[in-house]
Amino acid sequence: xxxxxxxxxxxxxxxxxxxxxxxxxxxxxxxxxxxxxxxxxxxxxxxxxxxxxxxxxxxxxxxxxxxxxxxxxxxxxxxxxxxxxxxxxxxxxxxxxxxxxxxxxxxxxxxxxxxxxxxxxxxxxxxxxxxxxxxxxxxxxxxxxxxxxxxxxxxxxxxxxxxxxxxxxxxxxxxxxxxxxxxxxxxxxxxxxxxxxxxxxxxxxxxxxxxxxxxxxxxxxxxxxxxxxxxxxxxxxxxxxxxxxxxxxxxxxxxxxxxxxxxxxxxxxxxxxxxxxxxxxxxxxxxxxxxxxxxxxxxxxxxxxxxxxxxxxxxxxxxxxxxxxxxxxx
Amino acid sequence: xxxxxxxxxxxxxxxxxxxxxxxxxxxxxxxxxxxxxxxxxxxxxxxxxxxxxxxxxxxxxxxxxxxxxxxxxxxxxxxxxxxxxxxxxxxxxxxxxxxxxxxxxxxxxxxxxxxxxxxxxxxxxxxxxxxxxxxxxxxxxxxxxxxxxxxxxxxxxxxxxxxxxxxxxxxxxxxxxxxxxxxxxxxxxxxxxxxxxxxxxxxxxxxxxxxxxxxxxxxxxxxxxxxxxxxxxxxxxxxxxxxxxxxxxxxxxxxxxxxxxxxxxxxxxxxxxxxxxxxxxxxxxxxxxxxxxxxx
Amino acid sequence: xxxxxxxxxxxxxxxxxxxxxxxxxxxxxxxxxxxxxxxxxxxxxxxxxxxxxxxxxxxxxxxxxxxxxxxxxxxxxxxxxxxxxxxxxxxxxxxxxxxxxxxxxxxxxxxxxxxxxxxxxxxxxxxxxxxxxxxxxxxxxxxxxxxxxxxxxxxxxxxxxxxxxxxxxxxxxxxxxxxxxxxxxxxxxxxxxxxxxxxxxxxxxxxxxxxxxxxxxxxxxxxxxxxxxxxxxxxxxxxxxxxxxxxxxxxxxxxxxxxxxxxxxxxxxxxxxxxxxxxxxxxxxxxxxxxxxxxxxxxxxxxxxxxxxxxxxxxxxxxxxxxxxxxxxxxxxxxxxxx
Numbered sequence: 001x002x003x004x005x006x007x008x009x010x011x012x013x014x015x016x017x018x019x020x021x022x023x024x025x026x027x028x029x030x031x032x033x034x035x036x037x038x039x040x041x042x043x044x045x046x047x048x049x050x051x052x053x054x055x056x057x058x059x060x061x062x063x064x065x066x067x068x069x070x071x072x073x074x075x076x077x078x079x080x081x082x083x084x085x086x087x088x089x090x091x092x093x094x095x096x097x098x099x100x101x102x103x104x105x106x107x108x109x110x111x112x113x114x115x116x117x118x119x120x121x122x123x124x125x126x127x128x129x130x131x132x133x134x135x136x137x138x139x140x141x142x143x144x145x146x147x148x149x150x151x152x153x154x155x156x157x158x159x160x161x162x163x164x165x166x167x168x169x170x171x172x173x174x175x176x177x178x179x180x181x182x183x184x185x186x187x188x189x190x191x192x193x194x195x196x197x198x199x200x201x202x203x204x205x206x207x208x209x210x211x212x213x214x215x216x217x218x219x220x221x222x223x224x225x226x227x228x229x230x231x232x233x234x235x236x237x238x239x240x241x242x243x244x245x246x247x248x249x250x251x252x253x254x255x256x257x258x259x260x261x262x263x264x265x266x267x268x269x270x271x272x273x274x275x276x277x278x279x280x281x282x283x284x285x286x287x288x289x290x291x292x293x294x295x296x297x298x299x300x301x302x303x304x305x306x307x308x309x310x311x312x313x314x315x316x317x318x319x320x321x322x323x324x325x326x327x328x329x330x
Numbered sequence: 331x332x333x334x335x336x337x338x339x340x341x342x343x344x345x346x347x348x349x350x351x352x353x354x355x356x357x358x359x360x361x362x363x364x365x366x367x368x369x370x371x372x373x374x375x376x377x378x379x380x381x382x383x384x385x386x387x388x389x390x391x392x393x394x395x396x397x398x399x400x401x402x403x404x405x406x407x408x409x410x411x412x413x414x415x416x417x418x419x420x421x422x423x424x425x426x427x428x429x430x431x432x433x434x435x436x437x438x439x440x441x442x443x444x445x446x447x448x449x450x451x452x453x454x455x456x457x458x459x460x461x462x463x464x465x466x467x468x469x470x471x472x473x474x475x476x477x478x479x480x481x482x483x484x485x486x487x488x489x490x491x492x493x494x495x496x497x498x499x500x501x502x503x504x505x506x507x508x509x510x511x512x513x514x515x516x517x518x519x520x521x522x523x524x525x526x527x528x529x530x531x532x533x534x535x536x537x538x539x540x541x542x543x544x545x546x547x548x549x550x551x552x553x554x555x556x557x558x559x560x561x562x563x564x565x566x567x568x569x570x571x572x573x574x575x576x577x578x579x580x581x582x583x584x585x586x587x588x589x590x591x592x593x594x595x596x597x598x599x600x601x602x603x604x605x606x607x608x609x610x611x612x613x614x615x616x617x618x619x620x621x622x623x624x625x626x
Numbered sequence: 627x628x629x630x631x632x633x634x635x636x637x638x639x640x641x642x643x644x645x646x647x648x649x650x651x652x653x654x655x656x657x658x659x660x661x662x663x664x665x666x667x668x669x670x671x672x673x674x675x676x677x678x679x680x681x682x683x684x685x686x687x688x689x690x691x692x693x694x695x696x697x698x699x700x701x702x703x704x705x706x707x708x709x710x711x712x713x714x715x716x717x718x719x720x721x722x723x724x725x726x727x728x729x730x731x732x733x734x735x736x737x738x739x740x741x742x743x744x745x746x747x748x749x750x751x752x753x754x755x756x757x758x759x760x761x762x763x764x765x766x767x768x769x770x771x772x773x774x775x776x777x778x779x780x781x782x783x784x785x786x787x788x789x790x791x792x793x794x795x796x797x798x799x800x801x802x803x804x805x806x807x808x809x810x811x812x813x814x815x816x817x818x819x820x821x822x823x824x825x826x827x828x829x830x831x832x833x834x835x836x837x838x839x840x841x842x843x844x845x846x847x848x849x850x851x852x853x854x855x856x857x858x859x860x861x862x863x864x865x866x867x868x869x870x871x872x873x874x875x876x877x878x879x880x881x882x883x884x885x886x887x888x889x890x891x892x893x894x895x896x897x898x899x900x901x902x903x904x905x906x907x908x909x910x911x912x913x914x915x916x917x918x919x920x921x922x923x924x925x926x927x928x929x930x931x932x933x934x935x936x937x938x939x940x941x942x943x944x945x946x947x948x949x950x951x952x953x954x955x956x957x958x959x960x961x962x963x964x965x
Binding site for chain 3 (some may be wrong): 058061062089090092093094097099100102105106107108109110111116119120123124127161163164174178245
């Protein structure tokens with residue numbers, strides 16, 4: 001059915017951070033595939049390595065602390081990690097883009113929205129070979145982009161500085177910056193975490209519509225299963241630097257396999273009014289000395305002997321459903 | 331638990347972990363070098379009467395037969411116009427410089443911290459504004475100018491120089507502590523401490539002050555250097571250590587008159603000033619890195 | 627914006643007013659009788675007493691201050707006890723030379739400091755960064771009078787190609803005074819030889835004053851560039867495909883200049899203060915030498931005037947710096963306006 005080369009394929013990615021206490025083994029074999037026009041979610045607790053994963057793809061890990069110690073990241077079949085440094089900007093100006101968690105921090109405080117957005121558009125258009133674009137054209141294109149994200153009065157917004165905008169408006173600006181016409185893959189890192197719930201919803205809908213219209217693939221990172229359920233087709237569950245389960249989103253909610261996924265699903269507050277949801281006992285492990293074997297076993301109710309010794313590979317449960325848990329061996 | 335302990339346990343005040351601190355400090359080899367040099371200088375200054383080749387040259391000694399000799403093994407830094415060993419005088423000169431810095435810091439830091447804490451924490455707007463405006467007035471003229479004016483009016487000697495510089499120096503600490511305090515004023519751990527009902531003094535000393543320790547220590551180290559420069563500058567003009575006592579600035583000023591032929595009389599004391607300031611600055615940089623919050 | 631400037635102006639005036647009280651008070655509680663200083667040890671007690679009355683020294687402190695302030699507001703800073711001339715006249719003669727020196731040095735430190743800071747921030751941890759760091763450490767640790775002596779020694783005595791001291795060669799005739807800045811006046815009068823001669827004289831003292839500030843401004847710019855490099859917005863600019871050059875020299879440079887510009891007022895103050903020392907070394911016929919002379923002679927009237935004048939210059943510079951910073955940083959500008 002789907003035989004073409006995936007848009008993005010992360011294979012067995014390992015990333016380490018060097019700190020005073022020692023070496024943090026943050027990513028421990030991450031595998032993610034995103035196909036064209038696909039909407040994929042990546043879910044996990046805060047600190048499980050979601051942001052590190054997309055920073056690796058974008059090649060903006062903080063150096064020299066962070067180091068990719070293994071794995072490949074293929075974009076349309078070419079390994080981003082072995083690309084020449086001068087090839088990367090072309091990728092960024094063209095098909096690859098991202099939205100970050102904190103919209104205020106990701107906008108330059110001393111330039112107007114128009115200056116920043118216009119510059120991004122200018123370089124993106126130059127990259128496509130469009131020549132001799134006037135400032136006026138860029139301005140009107142920038143205003144169009146803002147309008148598409150549902151921003152009121154875009155011409156005026158172009159003249160403002162980020163501090164003058166509300167959180168929601170800032171994130172709309174960031175979405176405009178990221179969603180240029182040529183973008184094929186958007187990495188969205190918790191784009192609405194810092195916003196009010198009502199605005200969150202508006203912005204996510206808008207983002208979803210735009211992605212749909214343009215046929216852009218999206219990797220939506222979130223710690224909230226609710227958001228992922230509404231907006232994605234397939235989902236990856238991440239725990240402590242590894243992917244523990246992946247399947248179609250609907251199937252995940254109907255038939256979760258991995259104990260961690262099950263526990264995570266139980267944390268969604270129910271509307272039936274049976275009090276607060278249960279949490280997951282224990283806490284995310286220390287990356288300095290991660291547990292032997294499966295990293296989840298100290299918190300797992302169904303842990304077996306083998307779980308304490310060996311890290312489980314992904315076991316297929318059919319239908320694109322994979323779970324990295326010894327319970328599903330053979 | 332008594333309420334003081336509850337309050338104390340609520341604080342997220344940074345505790346200084348000595349071994350971790352030393353690790354961070356020692357990662358910077360220049361800072362370690364600075365510390366080593368400073369220790370040597372301090373030891374040499376303290377032990378000056380016992381280790382200098384000619385301790386009696388630190389006073390009204392003359393020996394015109396040996397005057398204006400260039401540097402040699404007998405006189406490392408040469409001799410001055412009346413035949414005194416410049417090396418011995420430089421080591422004794424460090425005594426005055428270090429004493430000045432120590433006295434100024436001791437006199438100006440505590441009132442600065444106190445006023446900064448009060449201004450940053452008080453709920454009385456007039457008190458906050460009042461204290462900060464007074465610091466503005468003191469900082470409205472470069473410290474050298476005001477110190478120069480005050481020392482000159484009093485009469486030029488080391489003691490007056492110390493008093494004058496101390497008078498100019500406290501506002502810097504007041505500002506520093508004020509800015510930390512007023513930014514912490516509305517942090518949760520301060521509110522938590524207030525809710526437990528402990529006294530204001532307790533909150534200031536246990537919740538807020540520990541957060542000022544890093545910036546204050548760093549500033550003190552860097553300021554030791556500044557104060558020494560200031561003192562040397564005043565002495566250079568003639569408003570500091572009075573001859574025949576060996577002040578480093580005074581020695582440079584006297585030596586400058588003998589340039590270029592008898593260059594050693596000015597150059598070595600000048601280099602000595604640079605060396606001690608350099609080592610304080612290197613240590614200060616190491617401390618700043620030590621107290622900085624590291625990003626991973 | 628106007629409101630902001632207005633508020634800053636009021637603040638400066640308040641500070642100057644406070645400073646005048648402070649320095650006047652210090653001058654009056656000091657041991658020593660200004661009237662006696664003015665007349666010298668040979669004057670009789672009656673003469674001194676008479677002068678005391680003329681100078682209102684027999685009245686209580688607030689009354690003295692009132693009389694003094696009244697005449698200052700009329701543009702009269704009093705009479706120097708040492709030169710026996712109106713202080714205004716002395717200032718008029720000496721201040722331009724100092725300002726010329728200080729401004730030149732300020733300009734030098736600005737240009738060299740920024741360039742070295744930007745380069746070492748950009749080429750972080752390379753040989754250039756290492757070298758500029760070393761130079762910065764030494765620069766900050768060297769008192770300006772020591773720099774002056776080293777430069778004097780190296781250039782005029784060992785290499786011998788720059789005239790050593792003073793503001794202009796003795797054989798030259800100074801140009802007609804317009805601005806009081808010798809080099810500018812020389813150019814205005816079309817006497818380029820004079821201007822060039824003045825330039826030659828000013829280079830060494832100006833550099834002596836600038837060295838520490840080149841070092842300091844360079845380090846501040848460097849560290850703010852290095853700090854800002856880690857900011858999310860820089861990552862965002864990079865991710866959105868803005869070329870490295872434009873990220874560095876546009877998006878990174880502008881926010882990084884704010885801290886450097888903010889400390890320039892302080893730098894200026896230190897340059898003025900150090901001019902006191904450097905002018906002595908280079909025999910620069912400026913205000914600082916005048917100030918040191920009156921201070922050493924306990925000329926209380928002149929001391930008060932000198933301190934106030936420096937406070938005023940400093941206040942003006944700070945005002946300008948604040949305005950520039952608020953133009954660079956919309957956060958300050960907008961906060962002040964919107965409240």
